[in-house]
Amino acid sequence: MSANDLNYEPMVFSPKTKGERSLSDIQKEILSLKKERNAVILAHNYQIEAIQEIADFVGDSLGLAYNAEATDADIIVFCGVHFMAETAKIVNPNKTVLLPDLDAGCSLSDSCPEKKLEAYKQANPEVYVVAYINCSAGVKALSDVICTSGNAKKIVDRVPKEKEILFVPDQNLGKWVSEQTGRPMQLWPGSCYAHVLFTQNAIERLKAKFPSALVVAHPECVQTVRDNADIVCSTEKMVHFCKDSQSESFIIITETGMIHRLQREIPEKTFIAGPTDSCACNECRFMKMNTIEKLRNCLRDLTPEIELPADLTKRAYMPLKRMLDWSK
Ligand code: 13P
Numbered sequence: 668m669s670a671n672d673l674n675y676e677p678m679v680f681s682p683k684t685k686g687e688r689s690l691s692d693i694q695k696e697i698l699s700l701k702k703e704r705n706a707v708i709l710a711h712n713y714q715i716e717a718i719q720e721i722a723d724f725v726g727d728s729l730g731l732a733y734n735a736e737a738t739d740a741d742i743i744v745f746c747g748v749h750f751m752a753e754t755a756k757i758v759n760p761n762k763t764v765l766l767p768d769l770d771a772g773c774s775l776s777d778s779c780p781e782k783k784l785e786a787y788k789q790a791n792p793e794v795y796v797v798a799y800i801n802c803s804a805g806v807k808a809l810s811d812v813i814c815t816s817g818n819a820k821k822i823v824d825r826v827p828k829e830k831e832i833l834f835v836p837d838q839n840l841g842k843w844v845s846e847q848t849g850r851p852m853q854l855w856p857g858s859c860y861a862h863v864l865f866t867q868n869a870i871e872r873l874k875a876k877f878p879s880a881l882v883v884a885h886p887e888c889v890q891t892v893r894d895n896a897d898i899v900c901s902t903e904k905m906v907h908f909c910k911d912s913q914s915e916s917f918i919i920i921t922e923t924g925m926i927h928r929l930q931r932e933i934p935e936k937t938f939i940a941g942p943t944d945s946c947a948c949n950e951c952r953f954m955k956m957n958t959i960e961k962l963r964n965c966l967r968d969l970t971p972e973i974e975l976p977a978d979l980t981k982r983a984y985m986p987l988k989r990m991l992d993w994s995k
Pocket residue numbers: 712726727728729801815816817859885887900901902903
């Protein structure tokens with residue numbers, strides 16, 4: 668198949684002229700509710716543009732965890748998925764943490780149920796569990812240390828050499844970190860349903876149309892995609908890489924919402940959405956459950972709220988705190 672055979676129109680985000688975009692009525696309403704409630708809005712890079720525009724902080728899982736820990740607001744409204752809001756609650760148990768849609772889960776997190784990990788640990792008590800932050804509070808509580816895609820290498824490098832590492836739940840990120848660190852690991856067989864949809868074949872067909880564009884991929888992608896990318900990194904590092912690079916255009920192999928952040932920070936460059944075999948872009952259905960209306964409603968009604976048993980919060984905090992300390 669050649670580039671001419673693309674079965675979709677590539678999604679190209681051309682350079683933007685800088686300028687203030689006026690806020691919609693509902694965005695203004697959210698900002699006024701936020702002030703009234705003394706709330707902070709934290710948003711992941713994959714959220715819709717209207718949410719990113721009014722968030723106090725937009726970033727990757729690591730930046731969001733630090734911001735959740737540091738905030739002095741009374742209420743944290745977390746625009747992301749459930750495990751991220753849970754993380755905010757774990758580092759800040761006395762604050763109210765709201766998630767606009769409580770059903771905004773994560774297939775990767777679901778691929779490692781707490782009970783299964785518990786059984787595995789009972790059968791293999793010697794393992795040192797490094798858990799990617801995309802997991803439930805229950806799984807965090809069973810882990811020795813947490814990592815994100817932004818600090819995974821740094822964290823694994825700190826694990827005592829004599830320990831046998833079990834990396835959960837993402838086998839793709841785990842394999843990548845193992846290659847980066849030279850550290851053999853047992854890999855939990857989980858994956859992100861959205862990132863595994865990117866194929867090298869689809870990327871090559873797009874690349875033939877945009878030969879000078881650099882390929883920027885998330886480590887949750889499969890090995891062939893990672894091996895052929897110009898860089899593999901977390902969503903936050905994508906911003907730095909594209910800013911610092913001499914290149915003018917980039918194919919972004921991660922959830923398409925990332926391009927809003929890139930365009931806001933680097934309006935003078937061109938970003939092309941990463942393709943799957945059948946589609947020009949790739950959205951995470953869980954991330955997209957948060958809408959601007961649900962964000963307004965949750966700030967107005969102070970629900971849905973993340974609630975966690977105190978003992979679970981305590982147990983999940985220890986490996987999370989270790990990550991925050993090791994990653995400074
Ligand atoms: P980042 O930590 O790179 O933002 O990734 C989070 C995520 O869910 C990727 O699918």
